Every structure is written in C-alpha cells, then in structure tokens.
Amino acid sequence: VIWMxxxxxxLSASTGDxxxxxxxxxxxxxxxxxxYQQKPGKAPELLIYAASTLQSGVPSRFSGSGSGxxxxxxxxxxxxxxxxxxxxxxxxxxxxxxxxxxKVEIK
Amino acid sequence: xxxxxESGGGLVQPGRSLRLSCAASGFTxxxxxxxxxxxxxxxxxxxxxxxxxxxxxxxxxxxVKGRFTISRDNAKNSLYLQMNSLRAEDTALYxxxxxxxxxxxxxxxxxxxxxxxxxxxx
Numbered sequence: 001v002i003w004m005x006x007x008x009x010x011l012s013a014s015t016g017d018x019x020x021x022x023x024x025x026x027x028x029x030x031x032x033x034x035x036y037q038q039k040p041g042k043a044p045e046l047l048i049y050a051a052s053t054l055q056s057g058v059p060s061r062f063s064g065s066g067s068g069x070x071x072x073x074x075x076x077x078x079x080x081x082x083x084x085x086x087x088x089x090x091x092x093x094x095x096x097x098x099x100x101x102x103k104v105e106i107k
Numbered sequence: 108x109x110x111x112x113e114s115g116g117g118l119v120q121p122g123r124s125l126r127l128s129c130a131a132s133g134f135t136x137x138x139x140x141x142x143x144x145x146x147x148x149x150x151x152x153x154x155x156x157x158x159x160x161x162x163x164x165x166x167x168x169x170x171v172k173g174r175f176t177i178s179r180d181n182a183k184n185s186l187y188l189q190m191n192s193l194r195a196e197d198t199a200l201y202x203x204x205x206x207x208x209x210x211x212x213x214x215x216x217x218x219x220x221x222x223x224x225x226x227x228x229x
Binding site: 046049055096100101 | 151152153154166168169202207213214215216217219220221222
C-alpha cells in the first residue's frame with residue numbers, strides 16, 4: 001500500500017492569497033496523481049489528474065505539479081468559493097489511496 | 108447532464124446486510140469502470156471497490172474483502188454494492204464514482220454521486 005502525507009492539514013488564508021498544498025508519497029508513483037475539492041455536505045470534485053492536467057471546467061487558477069514522490073496543488077489567487085477541503089489521490093498502484101485532506105479556511 | 112444517484116442506505120444492525128444501488132445517466136455507462144468510495148463522518152475518503160466496464164475485473168479494499176460484493180447491470184445503467192456482515196466501522200457516506208478513462212480502469216474518479224448514508228448500529 002502506498003501511503004500519502006498531505007500537508008498542511010489546515011491552512012488559513014485570505015481571498016487573493018496564493019496557496020500551496022503538498023502531497024508526498026511513500027514510494028514513486030510517476031504522475032498518477034489526482035486532486036479533488038470537497039465542499040461541506042457535497043461530493044468531491046475532480047480538479048486535476050495526471051499530476052498536472054486540469055479537468056474540464058476547472059478554473060485556471062488551479063494548477064498541479066510534481067512527479068515521483070512529491071506533488072503540489074497551487075491555487076494562484078484564492079477565491080471565496082475555494083474555501084474547501086482538498087484531497088490528493090494516487091492511482092499508480094492498487095489499492096488507490098487518498099491523502100488525509102487539507103482544509104483551507106478563511107483567515 | 109451526467110449524473111449518478113445512489114440509494115439504499117439506512118440504519119442497520121451489526122452483522123446484517125444492505126444493498127446499495129447507483130443509477131447512472133448522461134453518459135454511456137457500459138464504456139466505463141465504476142467504483143464505490145466511502146467517507147466516515149468527519150473523516151477522509153476511502154476507496155471501497157471497483158468494477159470494469161464488462162465486470163471482467165473487480166477489486167476490493169482489504170477492509171471489505173469477503174464481505175462486500177460489487178456488481179453492475181449495463182442494461183439498466185446501474186451499479187450495486189451488496190454489503191454483508193456489516194460492522195460499526197462500515198458507517199459512512201457511500202459514493203458511487205465513475206472512472207476517469209473509457210474502456211479501462213485507472214482508479215481515478217471524474218464524476219461522483221451525492222452519496223447514500225449507511226449507519227451500522229444496534
């Protein structure tokens with residue numbers, strides 16, 4: 001099983017801030033990484049797959065980078081609708097696993 | 108509109124069974140693998156089970172293997188999860204999710220339902 005360490009667990013930020021969330025793998029996964037956004041009471045939504053490919057309809061302020069064991073999700077200019085919990089997920093090896101989540105809250 | 112709608116959740120006693128359903132619409136269901144992902148109250152996401160487009164490939168998380176059975180009916184555009192020998196730790200919101208890529212199973216999820224809650228308690 002591939003273990004994932006997502007950091008930070010909680011991030012306090014203001015609208016307009018640049019936000020970076022990290023995800024580190026226990027072993028290399030090439031670029032088989034996805035990022036999801038989940039708002040309270042809602043289902044997760046796919047933001048990015050293949051580490052850096054933006055899902056259709058996702059605003060360009062979201063970007064992903066990395067390969068191997070270290071990945072980041074960047075929100076270039078935080079908007080009010082971006083306050084949510086973000087999860088990384090590896091799909092390189094079975095079983096697929098998720099990070100523990102990063103809650104982005106209003107500072 | 109692409110949509111997944113889960114049903115079948117509820118309150119059940121430990122050791123009993125429950126069957127979840129997921130109705131798909133807005134896409135060619137039999138082109139895609141499908142999955143169940145769960146989220147315990149206040150916790151993170153856990154992949155539970157997945158099934159390929161033709162049911163030829165099926166996988167389970169270790170936590171449910173031998174107790175849960177995934178299946179699909181492509182004629183009815185439906186996905187199922189038969190859950191037996193339920194435990195308190197199975198209490199969660201169960202999401203149905205569509206695989207990202209057509210005709211394969213990559214275990215990334217681009218469409219999610221709103222979930223159905225399963226509570227296991229005496």
